[in-house]
Amino acid sequence: EDQVTQSPEALRLQEGESSSLNCSYTVSGLRGLFWYRQDPGKGPEFLFTLYSAGEEKEKERLKATLTKKESFLHITAPKPEDSATYLCAVRGGANSKLTFGKGITLSVRP
Amino acid sequence: NAGVTQTPKFQVLKTGQSMTLQCAQDMNHEYMSWYRQDPGMGLRLIHYSVGAGITDQGEVPNGYNVSRSTTEDFPLRLLSAAPSQTSVYFCVIGAANTEAFFGQGTRLTVV
Numbered sequence: 437e438d439q440v441t442q443s444p445e446a447l448r449l450q451e452g453e454s455s456s457l458n459c460s461y462t463v464s465g466l467r468g469l470f471w472y473r474q475d476p477g478k479g480p481e482f483l484f485t486l487y488s489a490g491e492e493k494e495k496e497r498l499k500a501t502l503t504k505k506e507s508f509l510h511i512t513a514p515k516p517e518d519s520a521t522y523l524c525a526v527r528g529g530a531n532s533k534l535t536f537g538k539g540i541t542l543s544v545r546p
Numbered sequence: 547n548a549g550v551t552q553t554p555k556f557q558v559l560k561t562g563q564s565m566t567l568q569c570a571q572d573m574n575h576e577y578m579s580w581y582r583q584d585p586g587m588g589l590r591l592i593h594y595s596v597g598a599g600i601t602d603q604g605e606v607p608n609g610y611n612v613s614r615s616t617t618e619d620f621p622l623r624l625l626s627a628a629p630s631q632t633s634v635y636f637c638v639i640g641a642a643n644t645e646a647f648f649g650q651g652t653r654l655t656v657v
Contacts, residue, residue: 470646480636482646533604
């Protein structure tokens with residue numbers, strides 16, 4: 437069975453303090469690893485897709501990386517508006533089922 | 547949420563009532579699914595479909611029914627609502643190797 441574990445559950449940073457969010461996964465036949473951002477009361481918003489180990493994607497202050505067992509979402513010099521819950525998901529197997537982690541709640545203080 | 551229309555946005559039900567959450571897409575994606583999101587539990591898969599006429603159970607299917615008569619629509623039916631079904635529900639669509647697209651969500655309260 438596919439599994440996704442995200443850590444830490446919550447992270448509090450000072451504005452400008454860089455850090456990383458972790459997503460560990462086990463999946464039968466990875467067909468994609470996805471990062472989403474979710475603001476309170478809203479649906480998840482797509483950030484990145486990674487398909488193979490060694491792949492990296494960047495968008496503004498965010499950079500996602502992928503190994504065979506985990507993915508990291510690196511946040512460089514975060515701002516208060518980066519505060520949100522960040523979700524990781526994997527798609528694997530023949531049925532394309534998506535499995536989500538429980539999310540990491542990031543709070544960035546000014 | 548472009549391409550995925552989920553209704554209603556809010557709903558209050560009494561215990562024992564039934565209702566249908568609607569999900570429609572215009573992106574021609576084969577994969578459609580329903581998730582519920584609860585504090586501390588994350589997003590859990592209820593039912594999913596890989597094409598018209600094909601449905602399968604996810605992690606938490608009890609108390610819910612689905613059908614997929616067309617590519618565009620994937621309704622979720624609550625047969626007899628229970629307080630444990632109070633949650634936020636998302637319709638999620640996608641293709642095999644693309645990102646998933648979320649509906650706007652339905653906040654359901656069962657009293």
